[in-house]
Amino acid sequence: MRISINDPADPRLDDVRDLNRSDNRPDLPGGRGLVIAEGPLVVSRLMESRFPVRCLVGFPAKIDAYLAEHEVPAGLPIYEVTRETLAKVAGFDMHRGLLACADRAPAPPVAEILEKARTVVVLEGVGDHENIGSMFRNAAGMGVDAVLFGNGCADPLYRRVVRVSMGHVLRTPFSQLAGTRTTWQRSLDELRDAGFHLVSLTPDAAAAHLADALVDPTGAAYERVAFLVGAEGPGLTEHAMRATDIRARIPMAPGTDSLNLATSAAIAFYERERSLR
């Protein structure tokens, strides 16, 4: 259903109106806005995701190119707009020229996520959208099964997260740990009960070498591993670390700062794969 729209005020374009605040729409169910995918790769990942797609919007040539390679659900509204019209609606020049919008969907329960997972990552206090996006990209790339959110993390469906994650936030399962009204000890009970070996990532020089933290005393890799990662700068709280089985460090050159948190996590995911070789 391709429809050409020339009037920037057309309400059918409301899904992509004022994109810089598109993920904060108190007028929508849940008050948290839509899921926005930009560019053909991320749009295709949104189409294949659990999120109910509402529309596809783009320049005619970009829509042609997309439809030549991908299927879309029958009856999906496809709005053709010029670059000028889209710029007026979105609030800035959207040079990529292709967008898809979806409704949010409830996250799967933690228990369901854990059922088949071997490796997960748990975030504490990660408020930076770019870090969360990179974390999802790295988790997907390295075969991590899920991302779980503890207290104080930013919205993983924020537009910038979707973009930086290259759409992987739409594919890799994530969920919120019961956290705000309980202790880290309790929040992690579900993982502990499921047999996860809980590993805190920390720059602390007294912590175990990452390579040693992922194998049991006989040298065998743990069957299930959950990495806890804190925000860049403050890192994990002592409270969170105390609730884990071991503290692991990535060896750093003396006098340097810690790595970016998504980079640290990527190294941990790599070592995890390596321990299972």
Next chain:
Amino acid sequence: MRISINDPADPRLDDVRDLNRSDNRPDLPGGRGLVIAEGPLVVSRLMESRFPVRCLVGFPAKIDAYLAEHEVPAGLPIYEVTRETLAKVAGFDMHRGLLACADRAPAPPVAEILEKARTVVVLEGVGDHENIGSMFRNAAGMGVDAVLFGNGCADPLYRRVVRVSMGHVLRTPFSQLAGTRTTWQRSLDELRDAGFHLVSLTPDAAAAHLADALVDPTGAAYERVAFLVGAEGPGLTEHAMRATDIRARIPMAPGTDSLNLATSAAIAFYERERSLR
């Protein structure tokens, strides 16, 4: 030598004028502009670097805070400006309020860099400033001794690189390989002659596992290792890879994209450290 300047047109502030093009100043020797450090951490790294510092510029309170913790060379011009004045001079609101500027300095010869190095990284065609900055941050963090530039790389002293690298580009030695008029084979001769084991990083599934690429057939870590890394997307040219001893891959989940190049490099640097344990 603290001097308060209120006139945005004052020529003493020319070093920080129009900062968005400060690293492209054909009027300066070499035509490539100054080295700009922003914020106290990076400013302190510039002060300790091989680059001759020209001036320190900032809000009075930021200068006070900096001088309370750091020494500066005697006679260094220190210009106090208000936020408004600095915004007018720099061309945007510089909320960090502290800058230092230095002249460029010639890079050390490759031979000198290689003399004491055990691990280096060689970049091919990396034009993205943020990637180069992250690469330096990761190299410094993981104890890599130097960064060498092959063909087609962006300027490592560009302002954004300095910032993203957290100033490590001012500390970690870097140099340009003889490249434009010769072959990769020849460019790498100097490393080969110095005994470096040359490792191409590639997502190619037929390449060796990274962990296997860094040890000789007896399982011992190579004494000296050079990693070749290409741009995100195209990766290394076949030409460059053919000039190396081995192609190494970081295992990736099926159907995912490759990692960010600085992240891939960080994993390679980690594995290198691990091989030397």
